[in-house]
Amino acid sequence: xxxxxxxxxxxALLWAARWTLLLSLVAFICGGIAGFGLMLLRISPLRPxxxxxxxxxxxxxxxxLLIQFxxxxxxxxxxxxxxRPWASATLAxxxxxxxxxxxxxxxxxxxxxVGQWEAARAMSFNYFQQLGLVILPQxxxxxxxxxxxxxxxxxxxxxxxxxIGFVELARSATNITNVTFEPFFVYLVTAVIYFAICFPISAxxxxxxxxxxx
Amino acid sequence: xxxxxxxxxxxxxxxxLLEGVWLTLQLSVGATVLGLMVGMVGALCRISGSRVLRSxxxxxxxxIRNTPFLVQLLFIFFGISSLGPSLGNEQAALLALTINFxxxxxxxxxAGIESISPGQIEAGKSLGLNRLKIFRLVVLKPAIANxxxxxxxxxxxxxxLSSVVxxxxxxxxxxxGNFLRSRTFRDFEIFSAVAVLYILLTLLFxxxxxxxxxxxxxxxxxx
Numbered sequence: 460x461x462x463x464x465x466x467x468x469x470x471a472l473l474w475a476a477r478w479t480l481l482l483s484l485v486a487f488i489c490g491g492i493a494g495f496g497l498m499l500l501r502i503s504p505l506r507p508x509x510x511x512x513x514x515x516x517x518x519x520x521x522x523x524l525l526i527q528f529x530x531x532x533x534x535x536x537x538x539x540x541x542x543r544p545w546a547s548a549t550l551a552x553x554x555x556x557x558x559x560x561x562x563x564x565x566x567x568x569x570x571x572x573v574g575q576w577e578a579a580r581a582m583s584f585n586y587f588q589q590l591g592l593v594i595l596p597q598x599x600x601x602x603x604x605x606x607x608x609x610x611x612x613x614x615x616x617x618x619x620x621x622x623i624g625f626v627e628l629a630r631s632a633t634n635i636t637n638v639t640f641e642p643f644f645v646y647l648v649t650a651v652i653y654f655a656i657c658f659p660i661s662a663x664x665x666x667x668x669x670x671x672x673x
Numbered sequence: 674x675x676x677x678x679x680x681x682x683x684x685x686x687x688x689x690l691l692e693g694v695w696l697t698l699q700l701s702v703g704a705t706v707l708g709l710m711v712g713m714v715g716a717l718c719r720i721s722g723s724r725v726l727r728s729x730x731x732x733x734x735x736x737i738r739n740t741p742f743l744v745q746l747l748f749i750f751f752g753i754s755s756l757g758p759s760l761g762n763e764q765a766a767l768l769a770l771t772i773n774f775x776x777x778x779x780x781x782x783x784a785g786i787e788s789i790s791p792g793q794i795e796a797g798k799s800l801g802l803n804r805l806k807i808f809r810l811v812v813l814k815p816a817i818a819n820x821x822x823x824x825x826x827x828x829x830x831x832x833x834l835s836s837v838v839x840x841x842x843x844x845x846x847x848x849x850g851n852f853l854r855s856r857t858f859r860d861f862e863i864f865s866a867v868a869v870l871y872i873l874l875t876l877l878f879x880x881x882x883x884x885x886x887x888x889x890x891x892x893x894x895x896x
Contacts, residue, residue, distance in 0.1 A: 521875040522868045523836035525847055530868065533860035537678075611739065618741035622840060629743050642751035650740045650748060657739035 463639045469648055475631035476652050482627060483614045485549055490556025490613070497561035502568050504586070512561070519558035525619045527551040532623035548620035556613055563609060567602035568594060600671055608664035611657040618653075628652060682859045683866045693849030694870055696763070700845060701832040701878075704770035708831070711771060712778025719783045730779060737776035743837050745769050750841045766838035766845075774831045781823050785816035818890045825882040829875055836871070846870060 463471075500512035519527070531551035535542055542550070571594050579589035621630035632649040636642045683690070718730035737745065749772075750765040760768065789812050797811040817824070839848035850867035854860050 518868075518872065521833075521872040523833040523847065523871060525836045525839070526850075526864060526868050526871060529847075529851070529854075530861070530864045533854060534864050535861075537861045615739075615741040618743040619837065621743065629741065629747075632744070633747065636751065640755075642747070642755045643753070646744060646748035646752045650736075650744050653740045653744060654736065658735060661735075661739055 463635070465644065468635055468639060468641070468645060471635055472628065472631060472645070472648055472652060475626065476628045476656070478625070478627040479614065479617050479629075479653075480656070482545070482548060482552065482617045482620060482625070483610070486552035486556050486617070487610055487613050489549070489553040491560055493553060493557035494560030494564065497557050498564040498568070501561055501565045516558045516561055519554055520562070524551070524555050524616050525622060527555055528619055528623050544620070544623050544625040547623055548617070548625045552613065552616060552620070555616060556609075559609060559612070560606065563605045564598065564602050567598040567605075570601055571597050604664050604668035604671055607667060608661060611660045611664070614657055614660070615653065678862060679859055680862050680866070682853070682857045682862055686853055686857075689849050689853065690846065690866065690870065693844065693846035694874070696843065696845040697832065697835055697874065700763075700767055700770060700835045700838065700843070701828070703767050704774050704831060704835070705828050707767075707771040708774030708778050711775030712782045715775060715779030716782035716786055719779060720786060734776045734779050737773055738780075742769070742773050742834055743840060745773060746837060746841060762838075762841045762843045765841060766835070766843040770831065770835055770838070773834065774827070777827050777830075778824070781820050781827060782816070784823075785820035786812060788819045789816055814892075818892075821882075821886060821890065825879065828882075829878050832874055832878060833871065 497512055497516065500508045501516070503509055503512075528548060528551045531554075532542065532544065532547035535547070575593055575597065576589055579593040584592060617627055618629035620627055621633065624630070626634070628649060632645050636645045639645065715730050715733065718726040719734075721727060746765070746769040749769045750760060750762065754760055754765075793811050793815070794807055797807040802810065835845060836847040838845060839851060842848060844852075846867055850863050853863050857863070
């Protein structure tokens with residue numbers, strides 16, 4: 460049996476952080492794609508589509524992320540699916556991300572003055588041309604800063620995947636604590652690692668917000 | 674393969690789930706009240722003339738907002754306790770939620786105070802109000818009216834975040850769900866019932882906020 464030095468702990472935590480980053484990245488990309496689709500439904504001219512998509516987003520935003528993880532891990536077995544922790548974690552975090560991103564992007568689209576839609580229609584563009592050529596290019600600019608800011612939320616959200624046994628940064632911190640009995644040091648270093656990942660992202664988002672402001 | 678839903682387990686155990694709801698409510702309301710006080714002090718530090726206070730408040734806000742709540746909670750519950758003062762799990766949960774919400778409240782309240790134009794304060798002075806009255810009536814009340822929606826959104830997030838304290842065995846709603854799951858193996862039924870309860874809590878918070886808004890901020894109609 461060997462003892463863990465502080466350096467060992469630090470290296471083990473840094474090594475575990477790769478799973479945090481990987482999970483965030485995958486969930487952010489998949490959630491971005493799903494969120495874009497959800498956003499299109501939420502601004503759709505068809506009322507039933509708007510209501511249905513809004514309902515989905517409200518349900519996801521009205522329940523804790525932890526419950527979504529637990530449902531994706533334990534609950535899906537009723538479909539005969541026995542998902543591994545990483546698969547459930549990706550699924551839950553993707554759904555969570557898509558709901559929030561669709562909300563952010565819907566807000567950006569709706570902040571574009573109605574006159575822009577009308578002008579595009581006056582050019583005899585069809586709905587998708589109005590959206591794709593006139594509205595979205597302007598909305599993207601407004602949505603960049605909050606989207607980047609939300610990435611930090613996703614990274615923090617991955618920590619809850621530890622509850623279903625996905626070994627990322629927070630879970631390894633607990634595992635290492637159980638071996639070393641150094642909770643103060645281990646959790647402090649863990650917090651510092653999360654901070655080192657999230658703070659530059661938040662700071663960048665704030666800078667974007669200023670530089671892209673109209 | 675077909676699955677037979679058995680929601681009977683929810684009816685059999687509803688007192689346990691309600692107990693969980695009760696602790697979730699207590700923790701959320703407690704952390705809201707305490708966190709708003711922390712946020713008040715934090716916001717005053719952020720806009721104060723003293724550089725030290727300003728940087729202290731900034732460090733607090735950034736440290737909390739850029740680390741996961743779970744790690745903050747584990748640090749407080751296991752880390753701090755390992756050094757000396759030992760905290761019960763519900764106390765640690767309330768403390769962690771308060772510190773977390775306090776940081777977000779600091780930022781929101783700072784934005785609110787900065788939304789009051791200096792002309793308002795000058796107008797207050799010219800009416801002969803003293804400093805405390807100016808702060809309370811001219812700055813604070815309209816400031817809270819301005820940030821009310823943001824604050825309510827954050828309080829709902831706090832309530833949802835309180836589910837995380839199940840990880841240190843504080844017996845709130847999510848903990849009760851997990852407990853029932855491990856005893857009955859009715860995973861889907863239990864967690865969907867818990868999800869529905871959270872949605873109802875979210876609606877309850879939003880509805881209460883709307884009713885309060887009508888009572889508290891009647892004056893905004895004249896602004």
